[in-house]
Amino acid sequence: MFEKIKAAPADQILGLAEEFKTDPRTDKINLGVGIYKDESGYTQVLATVKKAETILLEKETTKSYLSILGIPEYGLAVQKLLFGDNTTLTDDKRIQIAQTPGGTGALRLAAEFIKCQLGSAKVWVSNPTWVNHNGIFTAAHLEIAEYSYYNSETKDIDFVAMMTHLETASAGDIVLLHGCCHNPTGIDPNNVQWQKLANLCNEKNLLPMFDLAYQGFAFGLEEDVAGLRIFANTCPELLVASSFSKNFGLYNERVGAFTLIGRNDQEAATAFSQVKSIARVIYSNPPAHGAAIVTKILCDETLRTEWVQEVTDMRLRIKAMRELFVTTIRRESVGTDFSFMGRQNGMFSFFGLNKGQVTRLKDEFGIYIINSGRISVAGMTQSNMDLLCKAIVAVI
Known part of the structure; x- marks a missing residue:
């Protein structure tokens, strides 16, 4: 009964993440999936989450x-x-x-x-x-x-x-x-x-x-x-x-x-x-x-206060990456204006890159972006910024 079923296309975002995992290049950059990453490129468990889990596990009495x-x-x-x-x-x-x-x-x-x-x-x-x-x-x-x-x-x-x-x-x-x-x-x-x-x-x-x-x-x-x-x-x-x-x-x-x-x-x-x-x-x-x-x-008043600070830290890091991107890409190409990045909020930026440019970024530079040209700013770090900006200038 299953032989007539046709394969579904890979999910545009999650499929890209799977492709990224199998890429052997060590300098690859994943700017596709919407996950916050710290400066080391890792998605840490929040400290408040760890504290809350400890309390919950000690008091948990049922899995009903x-x-x-x-x-x-x-x-x-x-x-x-x-x-x-x-x-x-x-x-x-x-x-x-x-x-x-x-x-x-x-x-x-x-x-x-x-x-x-x-x-x-x-x-x-x-x-x-x-x-x-x-x-x-x-x-x-x-x-x-x-x-x-x-x-x-x-x-x-x-x-x-x-x-x-x-x-x-x-x-x-x-x-x-x-x-x-x-x-x-x-x-x-x-x-x-x-x-x-x-x-x-x-x-x-x-x-x-x-x-x-x-x-x-x-x-x-x-x-x-x-x-x-x-x-x-x-x-x-x-x-x-x-x-x-x-x-x-x-x-x-x-x-x-x-x-x-x-x-x-x-x-x-x-x-x-x-x-x-x-x-x-x-x-x-x-x-x-x-x-x-x-x-x-x-x-919990104490945990909530700590969590608000953790959210603030994540927000400020993303804003800092926006600012660093603007200054770095301006240095790489004087005529390239990405100042609009500073007017945007949150994890994503819509560059409007075409499919051909997105493909080149992946094939030539190991930079993974979804086909629409949306970039996850949360995946940018100080260490990968130069490579990223050089690659974007190259494809545009």
């Missing part, structure tokens, strides 16, 4: 199943991180949160909820967007539409075109927004633009959905949810898929959350009953260990 929604304290901790300690959403019981297997699990849960409960609504995604967004929503048999986001000439957000496209969306459509550190461009709306987008969604009865995978990597944990909170204060209904892979370094623990905000407590609870039913048939209940780590750190 969690509920469908996961650890209750985790949901409360996520809620406070996203919306603050004193949000009226809590008092009004308009907010419901489910622990999920990573941010991708939250997105798939959202996709299935949209398909099963919201009918023929389109999902509007930015052009460009994270490559897996289209795959997730297509797998749920949802119709996808694109809105303009990036101006390749100015290397900046094309906000006018973005608004123009979203004006054509129909009532009931879903608008997917990157909460911060837009992947792949690294460019985010400012607060004035966030408010205009929120007003548009509210006026046209569009359902906003936030993908929040990099909280703390742009300007800070509070600053990076400014857009989300503007929407929560403007729009009566909202969906959020969030992840702790990056800011806790819990990549292989798969720690995420799906959040639903309803117009009132009854509607939120009813809608979320359907979310629970969907989760039950996809993964039944979420894994415990990673979420327990996050809960312990966020609820």
Whole structure:
């Protein structure tokens, strides 16, 4: 029965990582996968994670199943991180949160909820967007539409075109927004633009959905949810898929959350009953260990303070690599202007290199970048910067 099955194409990002591993060159550079690396090029376990794990392992008494929604304290901790300690959403019981297997699990849960409960609504995604967004929503048999986001000439957000496209969306459509550190461009709306987008969604009865995978990597944990909170204060209904892979370094623990905000407590609870039913048939209940780590750190004042500093250190290292790249490539080629790197946030930069240039970087220089030209700034180090900049100048 299997002989008629055709091989699926390799995943654009994870497949590239596998190819990188088998490359025998010692000076190779992986700028494809979105994983934070330190100056030595290694992804360390955060010190606070190690401390939390030690405490948890000493006190752990069972490996029994969690509920469908996961650890209750985790949901409360996520809620406070996203919306603050004193949000009226809590008092009004308009907010419901489910622990999920990573941010991708939250997105798939959202996709299935949209398909099963919201009918023929389109999902509007930015052009460009994270490559897996289209795959997730297509797998749920949802119709996808694109809105303009990036101006390749100015290397900046094309906000006018973005608004123009979203004006054509129909009532009931879903608008997917990157909460911060837009992947792949690294460019985010400012607060004035966030408010205009929120007003548009509210006026046209569009359902906003936030993908929040990099909280703390742009300007800070509070600053990076400014857009989300503007929407929560403007729009009566909202969906959020969030992840702790990056800011806790819990990549292989798969720690995420799906959040639903309803117009009132009854509607939120009813809608979320359907979310629970969907989760039950996809993964039944979420894994415990990673979420327990996050809960312990966020609820322990000392650990939380240390963790905030660790997130700050990661953010500042990425910003330092952006600055070093700009100065280094300017030295390699005076006419090459990459100053736009300084306006971008987070782990990624969208250089707009074409497929031929990306292939040359891999074949000739051992530098691995996905075909779209997105570069993971977190993979840059002081030791590989000269080689990287020389290679990029060579191919452009």
